[in-house]
Amino acid sequence: MKRIIVGLMILSMVFCAGAVFAADEIKLGVPGAHSGDLASYGIPSARAAKLVVDDINAKGGINGNKVVILQEDDVCQPQVAANVGNKLVSEGVDIVMGHICSGATKAALGIYKEAKIVTMSPSATNVDLTKSGEYPNFFRTISADDAQAALQVDFAINKFNVKKVAILHDKGDYGKGIAEYAKGFFEAKGIEVALFEGITPGAVGYPAVVQKIKRSGADAVIYGGYHPEAAKIVGEMRKKKMDTKFISDDGVRDETFIKVAGKYAEGVYATGPIDTSKSAAAIAAIENHKKAYGEEPGAFYLNAYAATQCLLGAVKNAGSTDYDAIVKALTNEWYETPLGKISFDERGDAIGIGFAMYQVQNGVYVELK
Amino acid sequence: MEYFLELFLAGLTRGSIYAIIALGYTMVYGIIELINFAHGEIYMIGAFTALIVASVLSLLGLSGLSLFILAGVIAVIYSAAYGYTVEKIAYKPLRQAPRLSPLISAIGMSIFLQNYVLLAQTSDFLSFPSLIGEFGFMEPISHIMRSSELVIIVTTAVCTVLLTMYIKFTRMGKAMRATAQDKTMAMLLGVNVNRVVSVTFIIGSGLAAVGGVLISSHLGQINFYIGFIAGIKAFTAAVLGGIGSVPGAVLGGFVLGLTESFATGYVSSDYEDVFAFGLLVFILIFRPAGILGRKTSEKV
Numbered sequence: 001m002k003r004i005i006v007g008l009m010i011l012s013m014v015f016c017a018g019a020v021f022a023a024d025e026i027k028l029g030v031p032g033a034h035s036g037d038l039a040s041y042g043i044p045s046a047r048a049a050k051l052v053v054d055d056i057n058a059k060g061g062i063n064g065n066k067v068v069i070l071q072e073d074d075v076c077q078p079q080v081a082a083n084v085g086n087k088l089v090s091e092g093v094d095i096v097m098g099h100i101c102s103g104a105t106k107a108a109l110g111i112y113k114e115a116k117i118v119t120m121s122p123s124a125t126n127v128d129l130t131k132s133g134e135y136p137n138f139f140r141t142i143s144a145d146d147a148q149a150a151l152q153v154d155f156a157i158n159k160f161n162v163k164k165v166a167i168l169h170d171k172g173d174y175g176k177g178i179a180e181y182a183k184g185f186f187e188a189k190g191i192e193v194a195l196f197e198g199i200t201p202g203a204v205g206y207p208a209v210v211q212k213i214k215r216s217g218a219d220a221v222i223y224g225g226y227h228p229e230a231a232k233i234v235g236e237m238r239k240k241k242m243d244t245k246f247i248s249d250d251g252v253r254d255e256t257f258i259k260v261a262g263k264y265a266e267g268v269y270a271t272g273p274i275d276t277s278k279s280a281a282a283i284a285a286i287e288n289h290k291k292a293y294g295e296e297p298g299a300f301y302l303n304a305y306a307a308t309q310c311l312l313g314a315v316k317n318a319g320s321t322d323y324d325a326i327v328k329a330l331t332n333e334w335y336e337t338p339l340g341k342i343s344f345d346e347r348g349d350a351i352g353i354g355f356a357m358y359q360v361q362n363g364v365y366v367e368l369k
Numbered sequence: 370m371e372y373f374l375e376l377f378l379a380g381l382t383r384g385s386i387y388a389i390i391a392l393g394y395t396m397v398y399g400i401i402e403l404i405n406f407a408h409g410e411i412y413m414i415g416a417f418t419a420l421i422v423a424s425v426l427s428l429l430g431l432s433g434l435s436l437f438i439l440a441g442v443i444a445v446i447y448s449a450a451y452g453y454t455v456e457k458i459a460y461k462p463l464r465q466a467p468r469l470s471p472l473i474s475a476i477g478m479s480i481f482l483q484n485y486v487l488l489a490q491t492s493d494f495l496s497f498p499s500l501i502g503e504f505g506f507m508e509p510i511s512h513i514m515r516s517s518e519l520v521i522i523v524t525t526a527v528c529t530v531l532l533t534m535y536i537k538f539t540r541m542g543k544a545m546r547a548t549a550q551d552k553t554m555a556m557l558l559g560v561n562v563n564r565v566v567s568v569t570f571i572i573g574s575g576l577a578a579v580g581g582v583l584i585s586s587h588l589g590q591i592n593f594y595i596g597f598i599a600g601i602k603a604f605t606a607a608v609l610g611g612i613g614s615v616p617g618a619v620l621g622g623f624v625l626g627l628t629e630s631f632a633t634g635y636v637s638s639d640y641e642d643v644f645a646f647g648l649l650v651f652i653l654i655f656r657p658a659g660i661l662g663r664k665t666s667e668k669v
Contacts, residue, residue, distance in 0.1 A: 207379030
């Protein structure tokens with residue numbers, strides 16, 4: 001018995017040594033939900049990683065080194081994700097493209113942090129992952145949950161120099177979430193939030209709320225919610241001769257809003273995702289997928305494509321798989337991806353992707369540069 | 370003080386909207402003690418009819434007041450026909466059944482009509498033209514009250530007065546009151562109860578259509594679901610005022626609208642419904658039949 005254990009230990013040491021010696025391979029960990037309920041979120045990312053890696057290997061690898069993928073299934077569960085993280089670290093991954101779900105990502109991040117492995121998620125939107133500053137090894141190619149609110153607040157302050165704002169929402173998860181982030185950002189910048197209220201969706205008009213906005217003397221209204229209520233509120237405001245700025249979210253950046261609100265929609269601001277699906281890089285990435293799998297790619301495919309490109313690009317720029325060098329390459333250089341030209345801020349959020357401000361001009365939403 | 374006045378007017382508008390829909394609920398309940406859950410859907414069908422008619426007529430070059438009146442009249446006739454048919458199909462066969470059966474039939478009718486419009490028209494929100502123009506004389510106070518709000522308040526008042534007079538002074542009105550008091554006795558004395566019920570549904574549905582046209586024109590948007598939300602609030606108003614009573618429905622509508630408006634204005638719109646339904650509970654504790662409802666002893 002003892003002999004078997006000793007034998008196994010020796011064997012495992014041999015394998016470990018093997019991993020160390022095979023330094024001419026770059027190991028890319030791809031953990032994510034590849035089975036279970038949320039497999040449809042994880043599989044497109046794994047495919048994206050494979051397509052990018054195949055492409056790079058076909059061109060001779062990075063600085064002469066081949067890239068190999070270590071794919072692991074975390075079924076989107078934090079406990080499993082922690083195990084997957086340990087396994088990848090013990091297998092000696094150099095960089096990680098994953099995980100998919102925010103909870104799973106958070107569970108595994110500490111493990112990668114201790115092992116000094118750069119991790120980039122294509123889909124984890126939880127705000128704290130970057131904002132807490134706890135995970136300097138973490139990057140992502142998707143906007144955080146508070147990105148729209150942050151953009152709205154910056155826009156209101158920089159463009160209109162607002163002193164007082166009114167924030168409304170429709171009491172739903174989506175609208176209220178954005179409204180609460182916006183409130184926090186305004187207060188952090190020392191701007192008075194004169195009104196913060198939820199309205200009842202579907203009600204027959206909002207005359208009392210509109211009067212309240214008027215009385216509050218707000219320079220701008222931030223609305224978190226969807227277009228039917230936004231159309232009613234804007235219509236009511238304009239008909240009551242109020243020209244208060246109206247800034248909303250991508251629930252309002254919808255053609256139906258313009259159709260329904262008609263002339264009252266003119267001048268309304270709304271945040272919405274930057275449209276990159278028409279770029280040559282994005283079309284090429286989608287074509288790649290169609291050729292390999294014979295179908296349209298699924299969720300987060302382009303984000304994962306970009307994440308893999310950035311990670312491997314950073315390894316190439318750094319000239320090694322050294323942690324500090326990769327982090328430096330990610331924050332200092334710009335990368336051409338299907339999501340556009342992107343880089344990363346010191347917290348790990350991507351610069352150049354995410355949301356843009358749109359305004360209704362002559363009956364269409366126009367992106368403001 | 371101006372703020373108070375603004376909130377008061379806002380509440381009054383909302384109240385009249387509730388009131389004009391509540392009239393239909395209360396009339397039907399008064400006559401056959403049925404809560405017509407499909408009433409909100411008739412309101413919605415009225416709005417859709419007006420939209421379709423208005424779109425066609427404006428293509429033909431009509432505009433202004435004539436367009437508004439023509440679209441309104443056609444919507445009222447069409448909705449009245451719907452109300453009449455719904456009664457004949459869904460409620461009349463169940464007149465002798467236990468009270469729960471027509472209630473369930475009403476809920477079924479409501480779901481059916483909603484989905485019918487959803488399939489026949491669209492699930493999207495549609496833009497509704499503002500058929501009510503802006504009056505010149507309203508210009509100085511347009512920042513606190515819009516022309517369409519004035520039209521809604523005045524129409525509600527006129528409809529209430531006409532309806533009350535109709536019930537008080539005409540033969541049919543007398544027959545209605547007799548049927549409401551005792552259906553069997555009225556029948557024995559030669560009142561054509563079926564006709565009375567039909568007329569009640571026709572008038573109630575016509576009023577719902579009037580409300581639908583005015584309110585949609587005021588809000589500028591409709592979809593297949595508007596009847597449900599408006600219907601629930603109007604039903605609350607009818608119960609608050611005393612279901613079965615015409616002035617009660619109007620009073621209930623105003624009380625509900627003003628409560629909501631002041632709750633929003635002085636507390637928070639988060640608690641709008643809390644205050645509205647809190648008031649309903651409070652009033653029903655002290656006056657179980659509603660503000661103007663008459664206490665009736667259970668018929669054995």
